[in-house]
Amino acid sequence: MIPYQDIVLKLDEYWRDHGAVLGLPYSSEVGAGTFNPFTFFYVLDERPWCVAYVEPSKRPKDGRYAENPMRLQQFIQYQVIVKPAPRDIQDIYLRSLQHIGIELKKHDVRFVEDDWESETLGASGLGWEVWVDGMEVTQFTYFQQMGGIELKVIPVELTYGLERLAMLVQNKRDIFDIIWTDDVSYGDIWKRREYEFSVFNFDEANIELHFKMFESFVNEFYRLLERGLIFPAYDYLVKASHTLNVLDARRAISPEERQKFIAKVRRMANSIAKKYLGYE
Amino acid sequence: MSRTLLVEIGTEEIPARFLTPAATSFRELFVEFLTKNSIPYGEVKTFYTPRRMTIIVERIADKQNDILTEVYGPPVSKFFTDKGELTQQAIGYLRAHNITVDEIKTKQKGGKEVVYYVKREPGKPVARLVSDTLYELVQKVRFPKTMRWNGDGFRFARPIRWMVVMLDDEVIPVEVAGVKSNRISYGLRFDPPITVDHACNYLKLMRAARIEPDPEVRRKKILDAIHKEEEVHNIVWVEDRELLDEVVNLVEAPVPIGGEFPSRYLKLPEPVIITALREHQRYFAFKDRDGRLSTHFLFIGNNPDADIEQVREGLEHIVVSRLEDAMFYFEEDQKRKLRDRIEELKKVVWRAGLGTLYDKTERLVKLTQHLHQYFADVPKEKLERAVWLAKTDMLTTMLRDGKEFTKLQGIIGKEYALLQGEEPEIATAIYEQYLPKTQDDPLPATDIGTILAIADKVDSIVGIGMIEGLPKGSFDPFALRRLAQGVVRIVVGKGLFIKLKPLLELAFKNYGREPEVDKYLAFFKDRLRRMMEDKGVRYDIIEGVVSLDEDDLYDLYLKGMAFNKMRDKPEFEDLVIIARRVGNILEGVEADPKPDTAKLTEPAERAIYSKAMEIMPALEEAKRERRYEDVVNLLLELGPYIHRLFDDVLIMAEDAAIRKNRLALVNFIYAMFRDMADFRKMVLPGD
Numbered sequence: 016m017i018p019y020q021d022i023v024l025k026l027d028e029y030w031r032d033h034g035a036v037l038g039l040p041y042s043s044e045v046g047a048g049t050f051n052p053f054t055f056f057y058v059l060d061e062r063p064w065c066v067a068y069v070e071p072s073k074r075p076k077d078g079r080y081a082e083n084p085m086r087l088q089q090f091i092q093y094q095v096i097v098k099p100a101p102r103d104i105q106d107i108y109l110r111s112l113q114h115i116g117i118e119l120k121k122h123d124v125r126f127v128e129d130d131w132e133s134e135t136l137g138a139s140g141l142g143w144e145v146w147v148d149g150m151e152v153t154q155f156t157y158f159q160q161m162g163g164i165e166l167k168v169i170p171v172e173l174t175y176g177l178e179r180l181a182m183l184v185q186n187k188r189d190i191f192d193i194i195w196t197d198d199v200s201y202g203d204i205w206k207r208r209e210y211e212f213s214v215f216n217f218d219e220a221n222i223e224l225h226f227k228m229f230e231s232f233v234n235e236f237y238r239l240l241e242r243g244l245i246f247p248a249y250d251y252l253v254k255a256s257h258t259l260n261v262l263d264a265r266r267a268i269s270p271e272e273r274q275k276f277i278a279k280v281r282r283m284a285n286s287i288a289k290k291y292l293g294y295e
Numbered sequence: 296m297s298r299t300l301l302v303e304i305g306t307e308e309i310p311a312r313f314l315t316p317a318a319t320s321f322r323e324l325f326v327e328f329l330t331k332n333s334i335p336y337g338e339v340k341t342f343y344t345p346r347r348m349t350i351i352v353e354r355i356a357d358k359q360n361d362i363l364t365e366v367y368g369p370p371v372s373k374f375f376t377d378k379g380e381l382t383q384q385a386i387g388y389l390r391a392h393n394i395t396v397d398e399i400k401t402k403q404k405g406g407k408e409v410v411y412y413v414k415r416e417p418g419k420p421v422a423r424l425v426s427d428t429l430y431e432l433v434q435k436v437r438f439p440k441t442m443r444w445n446g447d448g449f450r451f452a453r454p455i456r457w458m459v460v461m462l463d464d465e466v467i468p469v470e471v472a473g474v475k476s477n478r479i480s481y482g483l484r485f486d487p488p489i490t491v492d493h494a495c496n497y498l499k500l501m502r503a504a505r506i507e508p509d510p511e512v513r514r515k516k517i518l519d520a521i522h523k524e525e526e527v528h529n530i531v532w533v534e535d536r537e538l539l540d541e542v543v544n545l546v547e548a549p550v551p552i553g554g555e556f557p558s559r560y561l562k563l564p565e566p567v568i569i570t571a572l573r574e575h576q577r578y579f580a581f582k583d584r585d586g587r588l589s590t591h592f593l594f595i596g597n598n599p600d601a602d603i604e605q606v607r608e609g610l611e612h613i614v615v616s617r618l619e620d621a622m623f624y625f626e627e628d629q630k631r632k633l634r635d636r637i638e639e640l641k642k643v644v645w646r647a648g649l650g651t652l653y654d655k656t657e658r659l660v661k662l663t664q665h666l667h668q669y670f671a672d673v674p675k676e677k678l679e680r681a682v683w684l685a686k687t688d689m690l691t692t693m694l695r696d697g698k699e700f701t702k703l704q705g706i707i708g709k710e711y712a713l714l715q716g717e718e719p720e721i722a723t724a725i726y727e728q729y730l731p732k733t734q735d736d737p738l739p740a741t742d743i744g745t746i747l748a749i750a751d752k753v754d755s756i757v758g759i760g761m762i763e764g765l766p767k768g769s770f771d772p773f774a775l776r777r778l779a780q781g782v783v784r785i786v787v788g789k790g791l792f793i794k795l796k797p798l799l800e801l802a803f804k805n806y807g808r809e810p811e812v813d814k815y816l817a818f819f820k821d822r823l824r825r826m827m828e829d830k831g832v833r834y835d836i837i838e839g840v841v842s843l844d845e846d847d848l849y850d851l852y853l854k855g856m857a858f859n860k861m862r863d864k865p866e867f868e869d870l871v872i873i874a875r876r877v878g879n880i881l882e883g884v885e886a887d888p889k890p891d892t893a894k895l896t897e898p899a900e901r902a903i904y905s906k907a908m909e910i911m912p913a914l915e916e917a918k919r920e921r922r923y924e925d926v927v928n929l930l931l932e933l934g935p936y937i938h939r940l941f942d943d944v945l946i947m948a949e950d951a952a953i954r955k956n957r958l959a960l961v962n963f964i965y966a967m968f969r970d971m972a973d974f975r976k977m978v979l980p981g982d
Contacts, residue, residue, distance in 0.1 A: 085616035120485050121602040128310035141442040148609025149576055157444050169444050188612055
C-alpha cells in the first residue's frame, strides 16, 4: 500500500519531469494554495511558469473536532500551476493520477462543472471538480482573474486533495486511518491538532484580539505597500484573510459584516497586484 | 450532387446545464447559414455529449444555388437606332458583359423601357462556404458563461481541443481557436482516437466506440435503468426531471451503478438526504412502497470498463461523508428550537438597506394581518405564529454553513417545525411561503401558506424594487418578475379577489416610503398580461380588460376569459360596436349619471331606459357574482335598443336641456359597460 508521503514524492517526481519548479508551502496560515506567492504573483504576468508544491490549507469553519471521517479544518493540498495552459493539460493531469497508482481505466473519472472563485483574492476561474468514483479529488481551474486583474495568459491551476487521493489509493474510509508511512498514520500526526484547532476555531479564539489583529494587519499592509515592500506587505494580507476566517468560524461577524471584511481584503489584493505589475 | 456534412467540435467537458441550449443555438446558426447562402439541404441534426457538439446536415448540395441578378443597361431608345440597329452604346454594353443581343430583355423601369440581362453566377462550393464561415458560427454559439484558455482570446464554454469537419469523405479545412480541423475524433478517455472515414458513418463509429452522441437515446437508457432499479428493489423513483436532464448531459457512455447508504441516516429529514444525494453526487433517490425514503440510490457512471464493485464502494463511501456533514448541522440545529431563535433574527441582515430578518418579519406581520380579511376562517393567532417562525430557519447552521443544503430554505423550516411540535399547518406554511418558485411549481395548499406567500413576495418586490428599481428589458437580476408572476399565479389559481392597491400602499408604508402604487400595479398587470397571453387570450382583449382602472387581478382575469370565450361569435362584434357607439358620444363631454325620466320624450329613449331598468337587477347580481359571461349576454340584450336610439334620436340636440338629458341617458347606459373593459382597445375585423 502506497503511503501518503510516497504519493507526495510521486507527484513531485511527476511534475519535476514536466519541468516544474518544486516550490515550498507558505509560512503562515492560508485558506488554499492559491494564496501562496508562487501562485498569486507568478500568474499575474505573461512569463511562462510552472510550479508544484504542498500546501496545508486552513478552513476554520470546516473543523469537526476530528469526528467526521472526511472533513478537517486543515487539509493538505498539492498545488500545481502551469502557465500557459498546455493543450493536452487534461491528459497530463490524468497521467499524474496514474503515476501515483490509480488505475483510471477501472474507475469512474469525470470533470464536473465547478467555477472557482476566491472572493478575498479577487480571483476567479472556470473549470471542474475532478471526480473519481463520485469523490472529488482535484480542483481543475483555468484562471481568468487574479487580484481583480484580467489575465492575458491563462494559467491552469490543479489543486489535488492529498487526503482524498490517499483514501482512494489506500482504500480508507476515514482520513485519520490514512497511512503516512508504514508505521505512522495520519491520525497519529494530526488528530489531536484537528481536535484542538476545532475547539480553538469554534469556542476559544479570542474575538477581541482577532478584531484588533485584523485592523493591525490591514494597516501594516498599506504601510508596507506604500514603501514598495510587496512581499512583506503580502504576508499581512494573508494574515488578515486568515484572521477573518477565524472570526467567521467563531460566529463573531454577521453575514453582512463578513461581506464588508471580504471586500476590504479584496481591495488589498487588487492594489498589491497592480503594484506588482507596475500599474501603480 | 447530394452529400453529408459533419461538424464535430471536440471540447473539454462542457457544463451539463449549458449543453442543450448551446446545441440548439448552434443548430439555429447553422440553419441560418444554409438558408442565407441558399444551400439546398435535407435535414440538420444535432448531437452532443459533454465533450462534443455535433451537427450533421443530410442531403446537402455540394454547391450553393446559382445566384441570378438582373443587370440593367441603357433605355431601349438608346439601344437601337430608328432602323433597329445596335447603337454604339449597345455594343459597349454587350461587350462589357460579354453577352450577345439574344440574351437581352426589356422591362419598364422609372417610366422608361430599359434593357437588361440576367446574370448567372455559379454557386460557390459548400466546402468553401463552410470553411469561410465556421469560425464565425462557432464564435456565436451562446453560453451563459464563457472563458478564455489561450492567447488569442477566443471565448467558448470550455476549451476546444479538436474539430472534425467533413463533407462526405473529405476534410474541410477550418481553424478555430488554434485548432485545425481533420478527421480524427476522440472517444472515451483511454480509448484510441477514432478516424472518421466518411461523414455519414459518424454515428456508427461513435457507437462502435461506445459513445452515445444522441441525448435522447441516453435519456432513454437512463430511464430504463431507473425503472429496472425500481423493479429489482421494489422501490419508486423520487421523480426529478431536472436531475435527469443534468445526468443525461454529464455522461456519454452511461453505465448505471446502484448503491446503498447506511440506514442510520434516515433520521435526517428526507429533503436533506435527497439533497445530499442529488445536489452534490447526482444520485437518483427512491422511496419504499410505503412512501418512506429508501436507502437505495442510483448513480450513472461514464466508464463501461470500470470495475463496478470498486466504483460502488467509492460511491457509498462518499455519500456517507455528505450525510455525516448533514448530521453535524442537524444535531447542532436541534440544540435550539426555531421558536427560540426569533430574537436572533435581529442579528441577520435580510438585504443591505432593507433591514434585518426581524424587520422583514415585522413587515410580514402587518401585511398578513391586512390579507387576513380575505381569509376569515384562518385563526389569527395561528397565522401570526407562522409569520414569526417563517424566517427562523435562515439562522440554522444547515442553511448558513451547509453548502449544498443552503438551498433548502423553507424546507428546513418546515421539517424542523414538525420535529419541534409545531402544528402541521404552520410547518407547511413555512415551506409554502416560497411557492411557486418556478413556472410549474405547485401553489401553496394551505391558507396560511397562501397568505404568507403573497405577503413575502409583495414585500420583496416593493423593497428590492425601491432600492434596485423594477426590472427593465430582459435584465431581472433579482427575479422580481418571477415573484410578481408568483403572486398572479396564486390569486388566479386560487381564485382570490384581492385589492392590490391597499396592499401595495401598506407595503410601502412598512418601509416608511411614499407609495408608488400605479407603477407597481402596472408591474403586476404586466405579469397578468403575460399569463393571459399564455392562456391564448387575444391581445386586444387583454388590453381591453387590463387597462381598466381595477386593482383586483383575478377579476380582470375573469373578464378577459369571458370575452375571449366569445371572441369568434358575431355577438362579440355586436357588443364591441354598441359599447363603442355609446362611448364615442360621451368622449370629451360632461354628462349626468342619470336622465330625468320625465323628459324622455322619444319612444326609442323610453324603450332603452325601461329595458335597462329591466335587466339592471340581473346585471348587478351577475357582476357581483362575477358571472361575466352572463353579464355579456345581458348587455347584448341592449343592442337593438341602442341601435334604435342612435338611428331615431339625435343625441346632440339643438336644445341644451334636451341634449343634457339625452347625454345623461347615454351615460347611464354606458355605466353598465364601462366596468367590463375599455372597448376602444378591442379590435374588430374592419378596424
